[in-house]
Amino acid sequence: MTSFAELMAFQRETEALSQVAGRLGWDQETVMPRGAAAQRAEESGAMQSVLHARRIDPRIGEWLEAAEAEAVDDTARAQLRHIRRDHARAMRVPGDLAAAIARQAALAQGQWAEARAADDFATFAPVLAEIIALKREEGAALAAGGDIYDALLDDYEPGAKATDLDAMFSALRPRLVALREQALQQAGRRAALEGRFAPNKQMKLARKLAKTFGYDMARGRLDKAVHPFSSGSGSDVRITTRTSESDPFNCIYSTIHEVGHACYEQAIDPTYALTPLGRGVSMGVHESQSRIYENQLGRSRALTGWLYTEMRYAFGDFGVADADAFYGVVNALGRGFIRTEADEVQYNLHVLLRYDLERALISGDLQARDLEAAWNDRFAADFGYPVARPSDGCLQDVHWSVGLFGYFPTYTLGNVYAGCLHEALRVAVPDLDAHLSQGRLDPATEWLRENVQRYGGLMQPRDLITQATGAAPTEAPLLAYLEQKFGELYPA
Structure with a gap:
């Protein structure tokens, strides 16, 4: 075997073990017995120890050096780029620290769920403080004298810097605030859903929507979790959703969102399976898929006209007179606290709040014990009412409890990417609305599959979006889309 072939065989086993570790997380959030949390923490820590040992194996450096001359095409060079990056990052993090983070995160996840159910932050604060301390230590090891937050951010969006995000987010914030203020002056005039919506009927509709948007149930499954998520890659990509008897949109749009993530993973070139290229290239690109599925497609006037008929078939009369009124209900703006339930205009304001707070937590400017007060003060300032x-x-x-610092800004970056992709999609498929109005997502999902999803990790994130759209990503298409859509729904 060549050095490149030996390296890829070794990497394939590492990727397979990583998938097993991910399955432990899926199990924990869906069907694991509550009493198993402590044991699962040990299992997760043990798995991370094994993975870390493989990622720092000294043979990787030797293989990489020898394989450089053997990598004769773009695919091979991209594989080496990912392996080199992951190896270098793993070498900076001590194995006992990687295992400690995995164990503590597995424990903290259950403690967070209990604290959330009891509305008791004070009990959870010391747990969060321990997670933050571990992540600061990891960030310092990865940064090697550089910016700790940037080092953590790089795990989710390779190459991104907080200073670049600051400029983009500063351009978004004032126009989003202005659009929100314009819309909220009229928000109370919209129709609302009435009645109760049986969870079993919501799940039946959710499964139909998942298939309509292209999710292959033969290689996946849909379950319930406290916090909806997608897990896995290749031939085993699982999603979760949640139900509320008074709010079926929570289930519907959480499902469509996670389907966007899952379809990305399912559409990656199968020859990349169990290699570094066989997964989404970044969380920003991943989020672009979930957000364009959920919003630009799922909340469009054309698609909601079809969904209105499906809702009436599933639930009967629910207090909305016609498809036009239903479009207004789906896209209603109003007061709310929950990021995952926020409308398109206010969603990014929720993300920017978290981004600023987590940077302060990592820098030490904000202590875990003071987070609740800081959050409440910032929310009141940004949204105008108290928590x-x-x-x-x-x-x-759930993010901070499991150590996902640097993750939140990729949600807004994903929205920016989605705005760019939607603009290009509308040019490529000018009759898109005619298809959406019939519940036909194929023209849109096939364009995304061909131009984004199939590449997996072949390209760098910004390069992938630039190739797909013909221009470097900026916030301008997202803002133009939001101002047109909500300017029509809520005219000044």
């Missing part, structure tokens, strides 16, 4: 309970505030998201 009543931690489950509506700093305990609503």
Whole structure:
């Protein structure tokens, strides 16, 4: 075997073990017995120890050096780029630290869920403080004298820097605030859903929507979780959703969102399976797929006209007179606390709040014990009304409890990418609305599959979006889309 072939065989085993580790997380959030949390923490820590040992194996450096001359095409060079990057990052993080983070995150996830249910942040604060301390230590090791937050951000969006995000987010914030203020002056005039929506009927509709958007159920499954997520790659890509008897949109749009993630993973070139190229290239690109599925497609006037008929078939009369009124309900703006339930205009304001707070937590400018007060103050300043309970505030998201610092800004970056992709999609498929109005997603999902999803990790994130759209990504298409859509829904 050549050095390149030996390296790829070794990497394939590492990728397979990583998938097993991910399956432990899926199990923990869906069907694991509550009493198994401590044991699962040990299992997760043990798995991370094995993975870390493989990622720092001294043979990788030798293989990489020898394989450089053997990498004769773009695919091989991209494989080496990913392996080199992952190896270099793993070499900077001590094995006992990697295992400690995995164990503590597995424990903290259950403790977060209990604290959230009890609306008790004070009990969870020491747990969060320990997670933050571990992530600071990891960030310092990865940064090697550079910016700690940038080092953590690089895990989710390779090459991204906080200073670049600051410029983009600063351009977004004032126009989003202005659009929100314009819309909220009229928000109370919209129709609303009435009645109760049986969870089993919501799940039946969710499964139909998943298939309509192209999710292959033969290589996946849909379950319930406290916090919806997608897990896995290749031939085993699983999604979760949640139900609320008073709000079926929570289930519907959480499902469509996670289907966007899952379809990305399922569409990657199968020859990349169990290699570094066989997964989404970054969380920003991943989020672009989930957001364009959920919003630009799923909340469009054309698609909601079809969805209105499906809703009436599933639930009967639910208090909305016609498809036009239903479009307004789906895209209604109003007061709310929960990021995952926020409308398109306010969603990014939720993300920017978290981005600023987590940077302060990592830098040490904000202590975990003071997070609840800092969150509540910032929310009142940004949204104009107070947070009543931690489950509506700093305990609503699972991310920090499992150490995902640097993850939140990729949500807004994904929205920016989605805006760029939607603009290009509309040019490529000028009769898109005619298809959407019939519940036909194929023209849109096939364009995304061909121009984004099939490449997996072949290209760098920004290069992938630039190739797909013909221009470097900026916030301008997203802002233009939002101002046109919501300017029509809520004219000044």
